[in-house]
Amino acid sequence: MKKLVVKAMAGNNDPERVAQAFSVAATALASGFEVSLWLTGEASYFALPGRCEDFNLPHSAKLNELRDAILVGGSITLCTQCALRRDIAQNDLISGIVIKGSASFVEEIMTEGVQALVY
Numbered sequence: 001m002k003k004l005v006v007k008a009m010a011g012n013n014d015p016e017r018v019a020q021a022f023s024v025a026a027t028a029l030a031s032g033f034e035v036s037l038w039l040t041g042e043a044s045y046f047a048l049p050g051r052c053e054d055f056n057l058p059h060s061a062k063l064n065e066l067r068d069a070i071l072v073g074g075s076i077t078l079c080t081q082c083a084l085r086r087d088i089a090q091n092d093l094i095s096g097i098v099i100k101g102s103a104s105f106v107e108e109i110m111t112e113g114v115q116a117l118v119y
Contacts, residue, residue, distance in 0.1 A: 003034040005109050007118045011042025015057045018043055021119035022066040025074065035074035036108055039097075044082040047097045071096040077104070 006028075008021035021037070029035040045051045052064035070076055071094075078093065080101040090099050109116040 001032070001034050001113075003036065003108075003111070003114045004028040005036045005038065005105075005114055005116045007038045007040055007105070007116065008043035008046070009041040010119060011045055012055065013042050015055070015060075017119045018046070018055070019057045019060040019063065021117075022063055022070070023061060024117065024119075026061070026066040026069045029070060029073045035070060037070050037074065037076045038079065038105060039076065040079040040082045044078055044086050044088060047076070047078045047083075047088065047093045049094055067094075079105070 004025065006021050006025040008018055010017035010021070012018075021043070025035050025037045039047050046055070046063070046067065052062075052067045055063040057063075067076065076097045078088065078097055078099045080099050083089070083099050093099070108114065
C-alpha cells in the first residue's frame with residue numbers, strides 16, 4: 001500500500017493552506033492510502049482541543065471532521081520543536097496525536113512507496 005505524508009505548516013494565518021492539507025490527507029485516506037499528517041509551525045495549534053472546531057473557511061469541510069477521520073484511519077503527529085516553542089505538552093493534545101521529532105519525519109518520508117506533500 002502506498003503512503004502519503006502531509007506536512008501542514010500553516011494555521012489560521014493561512015486558512016486555505018491548512019484546509020488543503022487536512023482535505024488532501026482525508027481524501028487520500030478515503031481513497032485507501034495510508035496517511036500520516038504532521039502538524040508544524042502555526043498548524044501545531046490544531047493538535048489542541050477546540051482549535052479545529054473553531055476553524056471556519058467558507059466552502060471547506062469542517063476541520064474537526066477531517067481531523068477525526070485522519071485519527072481513526074491514519075496518524076497525526078506534532079513536531080517536537082514546534083510544540084516546545086509553543087509550550088505544548090503531550091498531555092495538552094487531543095487523544096491520539098503524538099509528538100515526535102524530525103528524525104521520525106525523515107524516516108517516514110524516506111521509506112519506499114511514500115509520497116510527501118508540504119502545505
